[in-house]
Amino acid sequence: MYSFEEIVGHKEIIQGLQQGIKNNKISHSYIFDGIEGIGKKTLAYTYAKTLQCLKGAASPCNECASCKSFDSGNHPDVFFIKSEKKSLGVDEIREGIQKEIEIKPYKYKYKIFIVENADKMTIQAQNALLKTIEEPPAYGIIILISTNYKQFLPTIISRCSLIKFNLLKTEEIKHYFMKSNPSQAENIDLYIAFSEGSIGRVKKMMESEYFMDIRKKVLEWIEKAKTGDLIAIYDIEKEMETYKEDIELILYLMYIWYRDILLIKHIGDNPYIINKDKINILLNQSLNLSYNNIDKILETINNARIQISKNANLRLSLELMLLQIKENANG
Numbered sequence: 001m002y003s004f005e006e007i008v009g010h011k012e013i014i015q016g017l018q019q020g021i022k023n024n025k026i027s028h029s030y031i032f033d034g035i036e037g038i039g040k041k042t043l044a045y046t047y048a049k050t051l052q053c054l055k056g057a058a059s060p061c062n063e064c065a066s067c068k069s070f071d072s073g074n075h076p077d078v079f080f081i082k083s084e085k086k087s088l089g090v091d092e093i094r095e096g097i098q099k100e101i102e103i104k105p106y107k108y109k110y111k112i113f114i115v116e117n118a119d120k121m122t123i124q125a126q127n128a129l130l131k132t133i134e135e136p137p138a139y140g141i142i143i144l145i146s147t148n149y150k151q152f153l154p155t156i157i158s159r160c161s162l163i164k165f166n167l168l169k170t171e172e173i174k175h176y177f178m179k180s181n182p183s184q185a186e187n188i189d190l191y192i193a194f195s196e197g198s199i200g201r202v203k204k205m206m207e208s209e210y211f212m213d214i215r216k217k218v219l220e221w222i223e224k225a226k227t228g229d230l231i232a233i234y235d236i237e238k239e240m241e242t243y244k245e246d247i248e249l250i251l252y253l254m255y256i257w258y259r260d261i262l263l264i265k266h267i268g269d270n271p272y273i274i275n276k277d278k279i280n281i282l283l284n285q286s287l288n289l290s291y292n293n294i295d296k297i298l299e300t301i302n303n304a305r306i307q308i309s310k311n312a313n314l315r316l317s318l319e320l321m322l323l324q325i326k327e328n329a330n331g
């Protein structure tokens with residue numbers, strides 16, 4: 001059941017949208033932009049449900065025929081466009097929106113189109129959409145959900161109400177999960193620290209042991225790279241390769257580890273440390289490393305991240321990184 005009260009954070013955005021409903025100032029096209037897992041989709045759904053509610057108030061009544069059919073997932077006048085493919089093509093926009101929007105609503109006040117991952121639209125798709133956005137029928141509303149609105153043509157951006165979703169505050173996320181999942185209290189701080197303000201990411205981490213397993217591996221590799229010989233470096237590299245799909249996460253975890261060490265070196269134990277549960281190991285390592293060593297390690301991890309994102313040779317990039325970590329990690 002979608003309702004504004006259940007949405008975590010984003011109070012100003014909600015108030016703005018509700019004010020718009022009260023003042024009868026509803027835009028025909030919106031961009032909801034922000035990192036994944038932050039609540040954009042939930043808010044778009046709730047807004048669509050509210051707009052269609054037969055009571056016409058600033059919150060959905062949850063009782064009318066429209067609210068009920070929305071919650072059952074079969075609202076005849078709300079359309080969800082999403083593509084499993086890498087991009088959202090012109091055909092999907094033509095069939096899914098352009099043609100459909102010409103037909104009057106079946107039963108309710110508006111005809112609402114919610115486009116997920118809208119920033120995956122090809123230029124041709126965007127140009128097709130632009131025609132609709134330029135002259136929408138009175139009942140037509142389009143909500144584009146994106147993680148990077150700069151992928152849109154300037155002409156699209158200028159015709160949409162651009163709503164930027166801020167990161168959620170740590171307390172907001174913590175409050176939400178402690179209420180819904182008190183049994184997970186043990187690792188919640190760590191999950192939140194790694195989620196970068198995304199509820200979706202925290203949920204994913206909670207649902208599987210995978211994140212904690214991978215983190216454990218990463219900490220083992222760091223230790224082994226520090227103390228091991230060249231054979232050990234090649235072993236780590238080979239093992240890392242078997243986690244190819246998660247290499248981005250692995251390098252991120254490594255980076256954050258050394259970033260924590262750098263922070264400790266500068267200001268001692270502090271609230272910005274992410275790997276709080278390993279504070280003693282971090283304190284210890286920070287004593288043995290110079291600023292110069294830590295900088296070099298951070299730089300080499302960052303370089304590896306960039307190289308790998310550009311599809312450079314995975315094995316070579318990892319090897320080079322591990323060798324440089326080894327060289328610098330012993331002070």
Ligand SMILES: [Zn+2]
Pocket residue numbers: 052053054055060061062063064065066067068
């Ligand atoms: Zn209703």
